[in-house]
Amino acid sequence: MQTVTASSSIQPTPAVPGDPLPPTTERYARTIEASKRVRWDIDRDVIRGRSFDLDQQFLPDGLALASELPFLDLDQQRFLGQVQGRTYANMFALVERFIGVKMLELSRDHGFGDQVAFEAMVRLTDEELKHQELFRRIERMAGAQMPAGYRFDIAANDVAAFVLGKSTWAVLALTCDIELFSLAHYRASIDGADGLSPLFKDVFLFHWKEESQHVIVDELEWRREDARIASDAERDEAVGDLIALVGGIDGILQAQAAADAAYFLAASGFEPEGEQAREVASVVLKAYRWQYIVSGTMEPRFLKMLSGLVNADQMRRIGEALAPLAYAVPASMARAVA
């Protein structure tokens, strides 16, 4: 008969209850503590029986950039921000599919070891599942109020298959970037905006509360993966994967910007062709590149982490890949820099 014996090579953490935790474990532990403290329910805390009101703004102009189209009146600007706000929720649901699956996959590394890290990652995955459900609800609720014809045809599983086909280092870099920009958007643009839909604002307030912990787990896991990489050649390849992921995201943004501009133009009674239509399409693409790529790469916390993990040549390659997108900052910010 086989007997079960304790393995001496695996030391689950914490080894002895009450012992101080190793510093990395302590950081995972703090995310668990905060996650328990802020935990919320979709209906009880976020939606609370409310529905969207199209007289109110969804995505603030610091992200939607609708004011950069001077021929739109204020109602049209607000509607363009609502279209983008609907896409904003759909985009988070899209990326959370691959984020959850990757985190669950990586959590297995801790399954027979650091039980605290394991719990932190299982909680993160559970929260991303809840966020996806929340964003599906938001899509249905926005759809019930807004004119027919909106489309979001990007399949989350197709995107996940593309992203998860790249190296773990690159997927974690992208994940860290996304989760950091979600925090930055809330802090810089959503939290203080006047006249925002209270429901839209709450969705991203509650999302922000849980994402604050996710960023810490992303950084810990990205560092752990980076330490596993043994050669410059392997990291070169991972940087190439990150550049390919940014290219893939930009392809998604181009398709969705075209779809959203066409929907906006049709619902607002504009000619589908012509100078104004081209300008709308170009500002929506600029706004999406700002929201989903450029704002994240400008986050000091992301830049510090990335530049600490790659060498000067790899950083230069990333900079060159991003250069064609660097124009995509709000006009007010571009003026301030000039």
Ligand SMILES: [Fe+2]
């Ligand atoms: Fe999330």
Ligand SMILES: [Fe+2]
């Ligand atoms: Fe997250």
